[in-house]
Amino acid sequence: MFRKALTRQPGDDLFRGLTTADLGAPDLALARRQHDAYVAALGDQGVEVTVLPPLAGHPDACFVEDAAVIVPELAVVTRPGAPSRRGETDSVAAALPADRPCERIEGPGTLDGGDVLVAGRTCWIGLSGRTNAEGAGRLVGLLTPLGYACRLVPVGEGLHLKSSLAHLGGDTLLATPALAGLEAFAGWDVVTAPADESYACNVLWMGGAVLAPSGFPATLALLRARGLAVVELDTSEFRKLDGGLTCLSLRY
Ligand code: CIR
Numbered sequence: 592m593f594r595k596a597l598t599r600q601p602g603d604d605l606f607r608g609l610t611t612a613d614l615g616a617p618d619l620a621l622a623r624r625q626h627d628a629y630v631a632a633l634g635d636q637g638v639e640v641t642v643l644p645p646l647a648g649h650p651d652a653c654f655v656e657d658a659a660v661i662v663p664e665l666a667v668v669t670r671p672g673a674p675s676r677r678g679e680t681d682s683v684a685a686a687l688p689a690d691r692p693c694e695r696i697e698g699p700g701t702l703d704g705g706d707v708l709v710a711g712r713t714c715w716i717g718l719s720g721r722t723n724a725e726g727a728g729r730l731v732g733l734l735t736p737l738g739y740a741c742r743l744v745p746v747g748e749g750l751h752l753k754s755s756l757a758h759l760g761g762d763t764l765l766a767t768p769a770l771a772g773l774e775a776f777a778g779w780d781v782v783t784a785p786a787d788e789s790y791a792c793n794v795l796w797m798g799g800a801v802l803a804p805s806g807f808p809a810t811l812a813l814l815r816a817r818g819l820a821v822v823e824l825d826t827s828e829f830r831k832l833d834g835g836l837t838c839l840s841l842r843y
Pocket of ligand 1: 608609610651654656657673676704705728749751753754807832833834835838
């Protein structure tokens, strides 16, 4: 379980962030309150949270998850698929834990942290509009020698793999119906969310409790039926930018 997390406050230019959602512009004051509540919820779970200040000129920089991948043995600074986000990585690299080696994804590879889910010694890497085969291959090359079994997953819908997939501890995953039956998840116990609640698949398992977006009662009921204590958080303003709970932190 992770004990520390890195986050970044939303900046004044949040409304300029990339989006495919048709949900209107984010309300900055509300986004800041939601971000504060997120940081507080992590703290309530015993996580030590570092909160970085906004990064001027980078409206998506609060989605700090995309700038790095961290496993106990290694940190990897990504090369985000969206060119407008590549300027975020140096600042995140400077804040990464210094107790492990650090590698980088190099061009022409691209990889967003939102496309990487690590559960135990298994790592799924989504091939998406943001993560290409070269970027995924570089991460496979870094993680395989460390003992991780890496599996590539085509991301058919949603921005990132983790828009549709989460780890719930042990051998349990939460996934959309589109992902649930894929060979990449064979042997795993996949809780399948209803198709109209796909956004709720982006949850953050805390080793007992799970942080989940509010407004998705069927999925939250599935989580509670698994004995998980659900902490609901409103992420409405980040959803307007295709973001969710995991996007807002890097955990280690
Ligand atoms: C983007 O399009 O890059 C941001 N507006 C949202 C990034 C969300 N990040 C994530 O799911 N890990």
